[in-house]
Amino acid sequence: MRVIFAGGGTGGHLYPALAVAEELSSRDPGFEALFVGTSRGIESRVVPASGYGLELISSRGARGKGAAGKAVTGAMLAAGTFQAMGIIRRFKPDLVFGSGGYASVAAVCAGWLMRKTVVLQEQNSVPGLANRTLAPMARRLYLGFEKARGYFRRGAPVVVTGNPLRGAIKPGPDRDARKDFGLSGDGPVLLVFGGSQGAMTLSRAAAGYLLRRTDVQAII
Structure with a gap:
């Protein structure tokens, strides 16, 4: 083919x-x-x-x-x-x-x-x-x-169908990811990512949310 x-x-x-x-x-x-x-x-x-x-x-x-x-x-x-x-x-x-x-x-x-x-x-x-x-x-x-x-x-x-993912993108152990990003072992983690037209709006919304939630760790 x-x-x-x-x-x-x-x-x-x-x-x-x-x-x-x-x-x-x-x-x-x-x-x-x-x-x-x-x-x-x-x-x-x-x-x-x-x-x-x-x-x-x-x-x-x-x-x-x-x-x-x-x-x-x-x-x-x-x-x-x-x-x-x-x-x-x-x-x-x-x-x-x-x-x-x-x-x-x-x-x-x-x-x-x-x-x-x-x-x-x-x-x-x-x-x-x-x-x-x-x-x-x-x-x-x-x-x-x-x-x-x-x-x-x-x-x-x-x-x-959902969006296709490359084979290199694979789920890994939660504890390893927390260690790599310097996060504590407990509590929810919020990942915020983007880089195109809506990225600024998304980042501002996430920042406003995090100001109200002290129990959430974030990676932006």
Whole structure:
């Protein structure tokens, strides 16, 4: 089986795709994966280090509401789609897997135009613009959260699977984690993490909560 993985820009879009590639590789000795992304995204560093092939195309996120910005974005999307069609012709994938983000749009569009099977994976409870736009092209929409279902048309081919995790992410003994982070052995622990658009709001909410709870240890 040969799969093109399209997605990236940020780790939130890339790492689920890597997890799926890892799982498929473990199940199918003949599995081949090729990632398609951009030079500005995290995929340009992480994918080669993970042992997978990477092809770079022209793409960028939508910026501003002005005519000039829209024109540049549209031109880059057209160029990226043309580049991705060339990659698809060479690699001959059985499937195009889109995991969201601006880096996925051109390759998914190219796959759809070339009549390849397209599936999408959405990590968030509120789907991003890329996956909402690309959804009509998909044979399946794999969702991390049930809440995301409501953002797609009624009857869409949705399957709620949860978010895929890489094999390196494994649960460990509670006592070891407490020791590593310098936490006491008793009481609840709150982990707060994030690094994208909602991170500041999340951190402020957590700080306000912790001011009212002296019995909770926190890692932010």
